[in-house]
Amino acid sequence: MSLDKESNAEFSYFKEWNLYHTIVKINAMFHRELYDSIRDTFPRDTAFTLCDLGCGSSDYISKILSTKKCVHYTGVDMSQSALEYSAKILNAYKNITPAYVQTDMISFLKCAVSKGQKFDMIFSGFAVHHLSSSDKETLLTLISQALNPQGRFILIDIFLPERHLKSYYFDTLMSYYYARLKDSLSQEEIDATKHHNETFDFPEYLEFYETLSQKIGFQFKVFERIEGYFSSCFQLI
Numbered sequence: 001m002s003l004d005k006e007s008n009a010e011f012s013y014f015k016e017w018n019l020y021h022t023i024v025k026i027n028a029m030f031h032r033e034l035y036d037s038i039r040d041t042f043p044r045d046t047a048f049t050l051c052d053l054g055c056g057s058s059d060y061i062s063k064i065l066s067t068k069k070c071v072h073y074t075g076v077d078m079s080q081s082a083l084e085y086s087a088k089i090l091n092a093y094k095n096i097t098p099a100y101v102q103t104d105m106i107s108f109l110k111c112a113v114s115k116g117q118k119f120d121m122i123f124s125g126f127a128v129h130h131l132s133s134s135d136k137e138t139l140l141t142l143i144s145q146a147l148n149p150q151g152r153f154i155l156i157d158i159f160l161p162e163r164h165l166k167s168y169y170f171d172t173l174m175s176y177y178y179a180r181l182k183d184s185l186s187q188e189e190i191d192a193t194k195h196h197n198e199t200f201d202f203p204e205y206l207e208f209y210e211t212l213s214q215k216i217g218f219q220f221k222v223f224e225r226i227e228g229y230f231s232s233c234f235q236l237i
């Protein structure tokens with residue numbers, strides 16, 4: 001498990017959490033709608049275990065989990081500062097018992113699977129798109145092995161709209177996104193955001209996830225799609 005990755009360029013963007021928090025606060029990535037759409041997929045009246053891959057500060061997921069009965073939460077992220085933020089947020093809730101692991105999500109799952117550790121739910125918000133296509137396939141396979149029977153993987157992420165090339169995503173859709181940031185971020189911050197997205201974002205067509213689900217043995221359902229973002233559920237068959 002490599003802990004020095006936070007010094008890499010990809011993670012230095014998230015090291016400065018104020019910038020990402022501003023983006024979330026003005027709802028530029030539709031956190032409100034996308035997280036609302038997955039609220040009922042988590043059990044309300046029974047205790048459950050949940051692993052959050054690329055949890056960041058756990059800000060939005062905490063709003064959902066705070067309404068549930070009892071959650072044993074494991075936050076996984078490569079960024080130490082993200083996990084420190086998350087601890088501050090989740091410690092405020094008596095019904096959530098948090099644990100944290102600072103590592104990359106694939107290493108975490110490989111380790112969990114080798115130990116026979118399983119979760120009722122696995123969640124990831126806006127983090128899987130940083131992986132290559134082959135790593136996404138490895139990730140979904142590991143997730144299927146790390147879920148209890150009837151377990152669910154809930155994914156919120158970016159995607160390429162059908163019949164459009166990658167250039168449409170980065171030129172057209174992202175230009176709407178940068179326009180939404182204009183009143184809240186400086187030009188320098190928007191440029192850093194643009195550089196981060198163009199270097200480290202690898203969106204897929206939804207068909208990619210559909211095909212992978214069939215191969216692995218997941219039932220795949222999309223809850224919400226908005227301008228290149230989607231929320232979905234992968235349930236073990």
Ligand SMILES: C[S@@+](CC[C@H](N)C(=O)[O-])C[C@H]1O[C@@H](n2cnc3c(N)ncnc32)[C@H](O)[C@@H]1O
Nearest residue numbers: 054055056077078079082104105125126127130
């Ligand atoms: C855009 S933030 C998402 C935070 C939060 N989940 C949300 O929905 O707003 C992406 C997070 O994923 C983390 N991350 C990116 N790639 C990762 C990987 N391979 N393994 C673990 N964490 C990763 C980053 O450090 C960052 O905290």
